[in-house]
Amino acid sequence: MIIPAKNPIIEIHDLTVAYQTKPVLWGIDFTLPKGGLIGIIGPNGAGKSTLLKTIMGLNPINSGYIKIFDTSIQKVRQRIGYVPQRESVDWDFPTTVFDVVMMGRYQYMSFFSNKTKDKAIAMHCLAKVGMDALAQRQIGQLSGGQQQRVFLARALAQEADLYFMDEPFAGVDAATEAIIFSLLQKMTKEAGKTIIVVHHDLQSVRHYFDWLVMLNMHLVAVGPTHKVFQPALLQKTYGGKLTLLHEVENLLQKKNINPREHC
Amino acid sequence: MLETFWILLTGILVSTNCCLIGVYLLLRRMAMMGDAISHAILPGIVIAFLITGSRDPITIILGAGVLGIVTPMIIHFFHRQIKLHLDASIGINFTWLFALGIVLISCFTKKIDLDQDCVLYGEIAYIPLDLWILGTINMGPKAIYVLLFTLLLNVFFVVRYYRTLYITSFDPSFGKAIGIHTTLWSNVLMCLLSLTTVTAFESVGAILVVALLVVPAATAYLLTNRLHCMMIIAIFFGIVSTFGGYYLAFYTNGSISGAMATVSGILFFGVFLTNVLKKKLFLRHKFLSKNIKKNL
Numbered sequence: 001m002i003i004p005a006k007n008p009i010i011e012i013h014d015l016t017v018a019y020q021t022k023p024v025l026w027g028i029d030f031t032l033p034k035g036g037l038i039g040i041i042g043p044n045g046a047g048k049s050t051l052l053k054t055i056m057g058l059n060p061i062n063s064g065y066i067k068i069f070d071t072s073i074q075k076v077r078q079r080i081g082y083v084p085q086r087e088s089v090d091w092d093f094p095t096t097v098f099d100v101v102m103m104g105r106y107q108y109m110s111f112f113s114n115k116t117k118d119k120a121i122a123m124h125c126l127a128k129v130g131m132d133a134l135a136q137r138q139i140g141q142l143s144g145g146q147q148q149r150v151f152l153a154r155a156l157a158q159e160a161d162l163y164f165m166d167e168p169f170a171g172v173d174a175a176t177e178a179i180i181f182s183l184l185q186k187m188t189k190e191a192g193k194t195i196i197v198v199h200h201d202l203q204s205v206r207h208y209f210d211w212l213v214m215l216n217m218h219l220v221a222v223g224p225t226h227k228v229f230q231p232a233l234l235q236k237t238y239g240g241k242l243t244l245l246h247e248v249e250n251l252l253q254k255k256n257i258n259p260r261e262h263c
Numbered sequence: 264m265l266e267t268f269w270i271l272l273t274g275i276l277v278s279t280n281c282c283l284i285g286v287y288l289l290l291r292r293m294a295m296m297g298d299a300i301s302h303a304i305l306p307g308i309v310i311a312f313l314i315t316g317s318r319d320p321i322t323i324i325l326g327a328g329v330l331g332i333v334t335p336m337i338i339h340f341f342h343r344q345i346k347l348h349l350d351a352s353i354g355i356n357f358t359w360l361f362a363l364g365i366v367l368i369s370c371f372t373k374k375i376d377l378d379q380d381c382v383l384y385g386e387i388a389y390i391p392l393d394l395w396i397l398g399t400i401n402m403g404p405k406a407i408y409v410l411l412f413t414l415l416l417n418v419f420f421v422v423r424y425y426r427t428l429y430i431t432s433f434d435p436s437f438g439k440a441i442g443i444h445t446t447l448w449s450n451v452l453m454c455l456l457s458l459t460t461v462t463a464f465e466s467v468g469a470i471l472v473v474a475l476l477v478v479p480a481a482t483a484y485l486l487t488n489r490l491h492c493m494m495i496i497a498i499f500f501g502i503v504s505t506f507g508g509y510y511l512a513f514y515t516n517g518s519i520s521g522a523m524a525t526v527s528g529i530l531f532f533g534v535f536l537t538n539v540l541k542k543k544l545f546l547r548h549k550f551l552s553k554n555i556k557k558n559l
Contacts, residue, residue: 020346058439074442082440089434093290094488103430107441111423138488158441 003223005033039209081160104157145176278501299357305364331457474524
C-alpha cells in the first residue's frame with residue numbers, strides 16, 4: 001500500500017542502492033509529506049539507515065533519483081539537520097558537550113565571523129534538551145541518554161526545516177525517551193518541522209508517528225500510520241517471525257485457552 | 264654552541280610539526296598511517312636519488328612526497344575496494360614499499376653515497392653541516408627552511424580549518440551531511456602528514472619519526488579532554504623530548520634521535536603512572552571518607 005503525499009517534501013523515484021554488488025534497496029518509489037513525525041520501520045538489515053543516508057546524499061545511488069524541497073540535496077544542505085546513530089562516533093574524543101553542539105552552527109559561521117550569537121543559540125539548544133548545566137562536561141562522562149540529547153541539541157542548533165534521525169530512541173531509558181519524544185512533537189506541531197526517524201520499537205509506533213514507511217529491502221507500505229500500521233502489512237514487512245508472534249498473541253487473546261495445554 | 268642551537272631548533276621544528284599532525288592521526292585512529300608513510304617513502308627517496316644523484320633536500324622531498332601521497336591512496340584503495348581491514352591494508356602496503364627501498368639501497372649503495380643507517384635512523388647531528396649559502400652570507404642549515412615552510416603550512420591548516428578538521432575527525436558522517444567534503448579533508452591531512460614525515464625524516468629518520476607522531480599526542484591525550492589543549496600539550500612534550508633527548512645523547516654519546524624517542528616514551532609512562540596513582544589516591548580518599556562517615 002503506497003499512499004502519495006499531497007504536499008511532498010521528499011520525492012523518491014525508482015531508487016536502487018547497492019553495496020559492492022549486493023543490493024540493499026530495490027525500486028523504492030514514494031513521497032513524504034511536509035510537517036509531522038515520519039517513522040521508517042523494518043527488520044534488521046532492511047536498509048532503514050541506508051535509506052536515510054541515501055536521501056541525505058551520503059551514499060551513492062545506483063539508479064533513480066531523489067528530490068528534497070523539489071531540488072537536489074546539494075542545494076538545500078543548510079535546511080537539513082542530522083542525528084547519526086549514537087554508536088557512530090568515538091565518545092572518548094577530547095571535546096566538551098558545548099563544542100559538539102557548536103558543530104551544528106558550522107554552516108552559519110566563518111573563520112572571522114562574530115560567534116556570540118552562535119554561542120547563544122548553542123546554549124539555548126542545550127537548555128531545550130535539559131543539558132545546559134553539563135555544557136562544559138567532557139562527552140565521555142555522559143550517560144547514553146545524555147549523549148543522545150547532546151546529538152539532538154546539535155541538530156536543533158542547525159535550525160533546519162527537515163531532520164533525519166537514525167534511531168534516536170535506541171538505548172535510552174524511558175524517561176529520556178519521553179523527553180525526546182515531547183521535544184520532537186513540539187518541533188513538528190509548533191514549529192512545523194518535518195522529522196524522519198529510523199525506529200525499531202513497534203510498540204510505540206502507533207503513538208509516535210503521523211506517517212510511516214515500512215521497509216524490507218523493497219518498499220512494503222507508505223502512508224498515514226493509522227492506515228498502514230496493520231497486521232497484514234507488518235507481516236509482509238517482518239516476514240515469518242512476526243507471523244508466529246502474531247498467532248501466539250491471537251491465541252492468548254482467546255481467554256479460555258491455556259497456552260501450555262494447547263501445545 | 265651555534266651547532267647546538269641549530270640541532271635543537273631542528274628538533275623543535277620537527278617535533279612541533281609531528282605533534283600537530285599526530286594529534287589528528289591519533290584521534291582518527293590512524294596512528295599507524297604515519298608509520299606506513301614514513302616507511303613507504305623510502306623507495307621514493309632512493310629513486311629520486313638514483314635519477315638525480317644529489318642529496319639535496321628538495322630532490323629528496325619531491326621523491327618522497329610522491330610516495331607519501333600515493334601510499335595512503337593505495338592503502339585506502341585496498342581498504343575500500345577489497346574490504347580489507349585498514350590495519351591489514353597498511354601492513355601489506357608499507358612493508359613491500361619499504362622492502363623495495365631497502366633492496367634498491369643495497370643494490371646501488373656502492374655507486375652512490377646513501378647510507379642505510381642514515382635513512383633509517385636519521386642524523387640530526389649532521390644538520391648544521393648542510394648549510395644554505397646565499398652569495399657570501401651564511402643563512403644557516405637548509406633543513407631549517409624546509410622545516411619552517413612545513414610548519415607554516417601545518418599551522419595554517421590546523422588553525423584556519425580547525426573546526427572543519429575537528430568535525431571530520433569526530434563525526435565524519437555528520438560532516439558529510441552538512442556538506443563538508445570529508446574525503447578531500449582526509450586527503451589534505453594525508454598530504455600534510457607526508458610532507459611532515461618527509462621533512463622530518465632527514466633529521467630523525469624514517470623509523471623514529473613515528474615516535475614523534477604518536478607518543479607526545481598520546482601523552483597529551485592522557486592529560487586533557489579538549490582538542491586544542493591536546494595539541495598545545497603534545498607540542499610541549501615534543502619540545503621537552505627534544506631537549507631531553509639532546510642532552511641524554513650528549514652525556515651518553517649516543518644517537519640524538521634515538522634519545523629523543525626514548526625520552527618521549529619515558530614521559531608517556533611517567534604521565535601514565537601519575538594518572539594511575541592519582542586515581543588510586545582519589546579512590547582511597549573516597550573510601551576513607553566514607554568509612555569515617557560510617558563510623559561517626
